[in-house]
Amino acid sequence: MDGRSMISYGVLDPSAFAEDGGPSIAERMARQGAWFRRADNRRVARVGAIGGWDQVRSRLKGDCDGNPLLFVFSACKDTIRTFPMMQHDPDRPEDMLTDTDDHCLDDVRYACMSRPYIAAAPKPPRSTFETRMPTLNELVASSMRHRGHERI
Numbered sequence: 001m002d003g004r005s006m007i008s009y010g011v012l013d014p015s016a017f018a019e020d021g022g023p024s025i026a027e028r029m030a031r032q033g034a035w036f037r038r039a040d041n042r043r044v045a046r047v048g049a050i051g052g053w054d055q056v057r058s059r060l061k062g063d064c065d066g067n068p069l070l071f072v073f074s075a076c077k078d079t080i081r082t083f084p085m086m087q088h089d090p091d092r093p094e095d096m097l098t099d100t101d102d103h104c105l106d107d108v109r110y111a112c113m114s115r116p117y118i119a120a121a122p123k124p125p126r127s128t129f130e131t132r133m134p135t136l137n138e139l140v141a142s143s144m145r146h147r148g149h150e151r152i
Helices: 025-031 052-061 077-085 103-114 136-147
Strands: 092-096
Touching: 052 092, 052 103, 077 103
Parallel strands: none
Antiparallel strands: none
8 A cells, every 4th residue: 555545444255254174265365464354245134134235225326315325436347347237136126136247246235234324214394384383373374375365
């Protein structure tokens, strides 16, 4: 690194932590100074859990003010190439088909799951009478105006 930027953390596919007769891929990377956390690779939500594709979809929608929550830079050529060709699984519409090149999108899903986002509840509509309750006289006057009667 050039000293101007610092990566605070990274996530890695859980399979990289598997030890099968020797140090795992994650352990070998850590020995070289590249530390990663185990990614949450849940594709779809289970009872009481957040699913990875739900996290990606919520970020694609943006927040309640219309701000984007997912940025893809032009250098992410494979993500840009593979995102449009992803299809929903016809047997599990909340999931994606995995018989295509989905590795870059797995990375996007892992990143989203590492910092789950829950959309804010929609703001209630403003009251016609602002924040206070109208008086009986105001209600009668309003009703009269709507009927075309003017009070003298």
